[in-house]
Amino acid sequence: MKKKIIPFDSFIDQALYAKKEGYYSRNNPFGKKGDFITAPAISFLFGEMIAIWLIFFWENLKKPKKINIIELGPGDGKLIKILLKTFAKFPDFNKCVNIFLYEKSENLIKIQKKELKNKNIKWLKNFNVLKRGPVIFLGNEFFDAVAIKQFVKKDKVILEKYVDIRKKNKPKILLKKTNLKTIKELKKFNLLKKNGIIEYPKLGLVEINNFIKKINKFGGGILLIDYGYINQINFSSIQSIKKHKKNRLFDNIGNADITSLVNFGMLNNYFKNKKLKVNEIVTQGFFLKKLGIISRAELLSKNMSFKEKTDLYYRLKRLLHPNYMGEIFKVIFAYKSKKKFTLGFK
Numbered sequence: 001m002k003k004k005i006i007p008f009d010s011f012i013d014q015a016l017y018a019k020k021e022g023y024y025s026r027n028n029p030f031g032k033k034g035d036f037i038t039a040p041a042i043s044f045l046f047g048e049m050i051a052i053w054l055i056f057f058w059e060n061l062k063k064p065k066k067i068n069i070i071e072l073g074p075g076d077g078k079l080i081k082i083l084l085k086t087f088a089k090f091p092d093f094n095k096c097v098n099i100f101l102y103e104k105s106e107n108l109i110k111i112q113k114k115e116l117k118n119k120n121i122k123w124l125k126n127f128n129v130l131k132r133g134p135v136i137f138l139g140n141e142f143f144d145a146v147a148i149k150q151f152v153k154k155d156k157v158i159l160e161k162y163v164d165i166r167k168k169n170k171p172k173i174l175l176k177k178t179n180l181k182t183i184k185e186l187k188k189f190n191l192l193k194k195n196g197i198i199e200y201p202k203l204g205l206v207e208i209n210n211f212i213k214k215i216n217k218f219g220g221g222i223l224l225i226d227y228g229y230i231n232q233i234n235f236s237s238i239q240s241i242k243k244h245k246k247n248r249l250f251d252n253i254g255n256a257d258i259t260s261l262v263n264f265g266m267l268n269n270y271f272k273n274k275k276l277k278v279n280e281i282v283t284q285g286f287f288l289k290k291l292g293i294i295s296r297a298e299l300l301s302k303n304m305s306f307k308e309k310t311d312l313y314y315r316l317k318r319l320l321h322p323n324y325m326g327e328i329f330k331v332i333f334a335y336k337s338k339k340k341f342t343l344g345f346k
């Protein structure tokens with residue numbers, strides 16, 4: 001029998017990924033007609049900058065004959081499309097690169113296969129096929145879509161959030177005593193310093209651990225771009241979105257997106273503990289500017305009509321400006337390489 005009172009992260013995970021009724025199983029949420037728009041769809045310049053960054057990292061690794069790029073949660077496949085297009089302009093790199101997509105939603109895999117027909121790409125469910133060459137994991141808005149746990153802390157009392165789903169259309173939050181093992185885990189990550197809501201990405205860390213194992217074995221790194229914070233906040237960062245508007249968490253279950261902000265400070269410590277080099281976390285605006293996105297736009301706009309130029313710069317503003325995605329989106333890079341690689345971060 002299905003459990004009727006489930007931990008908060010299991011509830012979100014089911015709301016998003018349950019086989020038939022999960023949000024990502026029955027929707028194509030991307031773009032104007034969907035529920036939200038992500039950076040690769042805002043401007044192709046985003047993908048171009050990531051492509052160039054990847055090629056430079058390959059150079060930093062001394063141009064290995066085989067390099068594996070694994071996109072985490074590729075959504076509707078827009079980013080990988082631009083990457084492939086840009087890589088084709090760099091044949092030395094292009095002949096060394098193997099591209100893999102890591103996607104949890106069968107529905108999105110179908111959409112990706114349609115979008116990326118005839119492209120030399122493989123989908124993978126685990127990382128056993130990666131047997132040779134450094135590995136680069138790349139995730140744009142991946143981690144915010146992995147369900148998190150929540151706890152409520154008041155002084156010495158720490159309660160875990162559960163959701164009572166006995167009444168189908170009326171889920172209810174319940175608080176239960178946190179077991180000692182979990183409290184130890186939270187302490188280990190320094191999450192219990194303040195009172196308030198404590199967020200803990202248990203499922204996300206399981207994923208990250210699998211990536212790190214491969215990075216430690218073959219070299220390479222992990223680049224994550226997402227919205228989030230560096231110093232711990234003590235309130236709930238859960239957001240539900242439908243048709244580009246805020247939605248209440250328990251409304252439209254399975255038909256609205258649910259995300260949370262990423263605790264970049266915690267990821268930073270996690271990566272360091274696993275003996276990876278980690279660059280200082282920067283904002284998306286900083287990262288893209290350092291990679292030359294503005295010069296690239298200037299160059300391209302020389303041959304554009306006024307209307308095209310306006311469109312290009314409007315999109316650039318959405319990616320870079322602090323009032324849009326420029327500041328709330330952060331970039332973290334953890335890696336294993338003999339030489340430091342700080343492109344985009346300094």
Ligand SMILES: C[S@@+](CC[C@H](N)C(=O)[O-])C[C@H]1O[C@@H](n2cnc3c(N)ncnc32)[C@H](O)[C@@H]1O
Nearest residue numbers: 024038073074075102103104105140141142145
């Ligand atoms: C918010 S979307 C971002 C899509 C895309 N990267 C973009 O920037 O447009 C999150 C993506 O991560 C996928 N995802 C979430 N958790 C996952 C997991 N544990 N394993 C693989 N894919 C996952 C979702 O199915 C979806 O493709």
